[in-house]
Amino acid sequence: MDAFEELLSAQLPILRRYVGFRIGSAFDAEDVVQETCAAAARHFSALRSPASFKPWLLAIARNKCMDYYRAKSSSSEIPVSALT
Numbered sequence: 764m765d766a767f768e769e770l771l772s773a774q775l776p777i778l779r780r781y782v783g784f785r786i787g788s789a790f791d792a793e794d795v796v797q798e799t800c801a802a803a804a805r806h807f808s809a810l811r812s813p814a815s816f817k818p819w820l821l822a823i824a825r826n827k828c829m830d831y832y833r834a835k836s837s838s839s840e841i842p843v844s845a846l847t
Contacts, residue, residue, distance in 0.1 A: 770816045799824045
């Protein structure tokens with residue numbers, strides 16, 4: 764297990780709880796968690812100190828949650844309640 768995997772496995776429950784709280788749907792929350800993990804893996808070399816992994820990971824998660832809501836707001840979905 765490499766350093767990234769060790770740090771991520773320790774913080775994964777916190778990440779899931781954080782994203783699950785911000786995203787209502789459990790299905791969508793898991794997608795955001797996966798996107799967060801992928802982005803963190805891609806940019807892990809930019810992390811200066813392993814001690815700051817948790818806030819760094821949660822900052823990525825916050826940005827991914829905002830991306831989720833941006834994409835959701837720009838979609839042309841019409842709520843079912845608006846049709847009745």
